[in-house]
Amino acid sequence: MPKPKIPLTKKRLSLTSNLIPLWVYTGGPMQRPELPYDYVLARQGIVKRFESSFVSVDYLLVPVSQNLIGLQLEWYRLQPLRFKLPKIPGCLLRDVLNDARRDMSLEFAYHFRYNPEPPGRWTVTRPENYYEQSRTGLGYFYKPDGVILELHSHNTMPAYFSPRDNRDELGGRLYGVIGHLERSNPELALRLGMFGHWLYNVPGRAIFDDVGPFIEVELGGEAEAEAGWVSFDEAAPDNAGNFLTNLFRRRR
Ligand SMILES: [Zn+2]
Numbered sequence: 001m002p003k004p005k006i007p008l009t010k011k012r013l014s015l016t017s018n019l020i021p022l023w024v025y026t027g028g029p030m031q032r033p034e035l036p037y038d039y040v041l042a043r044q045g046i047v048k049r050f051e052s053s054f055v056s057v058d059y060l061l062v063p064v065s066q067n068l069i070g071l072q073l074e075w076y077r078l079q080p081l082r083f084k085l086p087k088i089p090g091c092l093l094r095d096v097l098n099d100a101r102r103d104m105s106l107e108f109a110y111h112f113r114y115n116p117e118p119p120g121r122w123t124v125t126r127p128e129n130y131y132e133q134s135r136t137g138l139g140y141f142y143k144p145d146g147v148i149l150e151l152h153s154h155n156t157m158p159a160y161f162s163p164r165d166n167r168d169e170l171g172g173r174l175y176g177v178i179g180h181l182e183r184s185n186p187e188l189a190l191r192l193g194m195f196g197h198w199l200y201n202v203p204g205r206a207i208f209d210d211v212g213p214f215i216e217v218e219l220g221g222e223a224e225a226e227a228g229w230v231s232f233d234e235a236a237p238d239n240a241g242n243f244l245t246n247l248f249r250r251r252r
Contacts, residue, residue, distance in 0.1 A: 022039040037195060086122075092124045097214075107153050149190075150169070152165075153178050155179075156180060156182050157180070159178055175190070203216065
């Protein structure tokens with residue numbers, strides 16, 4: 001069998017079919033990952049590239065400040081988060097809020113799916129067995145089909161991602177939590193799950209056409225420490241780390 005031809009601009013370290021590829025980046029354009037994700041060793045560090053039918057993003061997973069002399073690494077231009085589907089109507093989010101408020105002693109989960117058949121339609125459902133599955137530790141194996149956004153309620157608690165949520169939310173989809181539902185402006189937090197790593201502080205307006213009456217919670221500190229550092233290298237120096245601006249810079 002002939003060996004696959006590898007462009008000079010990228011060298012693949014692992015070619016075994018059952019391993020996720022790790023590329024060494026020495027410059028030039030690169031195709032998006034064929035798999036749900038891959039890794040690139042570039043000048044700035046190890047980048048996890050995530051590509052699904054609904055979202056595309058590159059994430060600097062392990063920054064490397066030292067020059068790895070001899071590898072001839074170049075800076076890799078990170079792809080900001082890009083949501084590929086029409087925005088979710090805000091009325092579905094308000095439906096979820098009204099539903100979750102019916103019994104504030106319980107937590108509920110909601111699944112947002114998109115049917116691409118023209119004219120295209122978002123739907124949201126409430127899986128009745130979610131809580132049991134999560135409680136019994138089955139969350140890790142819990143892979144509902146076609147779910148783009150999995151959102152759950154924290155009733156009167158703040159919106160944040162708990163250790164249990166981290167244990168359960170290991171898939172490749174968007175995750176959200178809503179909290180303080182007793183308030184007129186409840187809290188909303190969103191993150192992108194990338195199979196064991198998370199991109200935090202995904203702005204609601206990146207995926208919803210309207211997030212009212214919710215206020216969005218910025219999760220810093222601990223959340224960033226858990227997830228690694230979020231950075232987009234094409235940021236201008238005066239807004240380095242201004243993740244919201246970068247998100248929309250190259251959105252089509
Ligand atoms: Zn939670």
